[in-house]
Amino acid sequence: MTQLHQKLEEEVAASRFSGAVLVAKEETVLFRAAYGSQDAGKEFAVTPATRFCIGSMGKMFTAVAILQLVQDGRLCLTDTVASLLPSYPDTALARLYDAHAAELQTLAGFIRLFGAREAAFPPGSRWGYSNFGFILLGAIIEQVSGLNWEASLERSVFLPAGMPATSAAASASATASPCTGAARTGLRPLPFYAGLHAGGGYSTIDDLHRFGMALRITATVAAHRA
Secondary structure (H helix, E strand, O other): OHHHHHHHHHHHHOOOOOEEEEEEEOOEEEEEEEEOEOOOOOOOEOOOOOEEEOHHHHHHHHHHHHHHHHHOOOOOOOOEHHHHOOOOOOOEHHHHHOOOOOOOOOHHHHHOOOOOOOOOOOOOOOOOOOHHHHHHHHHHHHHHHOOOHHHHHHHHHHHHHOOOOOEOOOOOOOEOOOOOOHHHHOOOOOOOOOOEOOEOOEEOHHHHHHHHHHHHOHHHHHHOOO
C-alpha cells in the first residue's frame, strides 16, 4: 500500500486528485486515507468521513431495493412495467433491471417526462445505458412499497447495511463541494443536487464498504428489513 499512498500524494501535489480512498479484503480494511481539500478554496481538508456525490453508483441502491421487493414476493421479474405503471408500454421488469438491457429513452426523452414511451429497441436484444430505465424502477419502488424512493432506500438499504452517512441530499457539513478539483482537471463543476432513482446522492468510503459487505452477507440486509 506504500506505492498507492505515494501515487496519491503525487496526484494531489499535481492538483489531479482530491478525495478519500479505502481498500479492503472483505471485512478487513487494508488501506484508508484522505487527501486534498473538500472545497475549491482549500479551507477544509478531506477526511475519511467526508461525503462525496457518488453519481451513478446510486443505481446500485435502486437495483437492490427492486430485488428485495422480488425476494419479498411483492414483485416478479416477469411483471411488465405497464402492469405496475399503467401509462408505460409492456416492457418486462427483468429486462429493465438486466444491465440496462431495455433502453426506453435517450437524453432527448428526458425533456418530456410524461406520456407513454416506446422502447428504443426490443428488450434484451442489445445493451444500452439507460438512466430513464432506472427512473422507472424508482417509480415502481414507490408504487409497490407505498414509500417515496428516499424513504424506501433508508428503510430497506441504508439502515440494515449500517450506512448512517448516506442519503439522497447533501448535508450542510462534511460534504465535499462539487467543484473540488474541477478547475485544474477541466471538469465542469456541478451544483449540489438531490439524488434520484438513476443515481446521485452522497456517501462516504466507510458506508460504501458497509454496503459491499451487506451484499456479500445477504441475510444481514434481509434480517433487518422488516
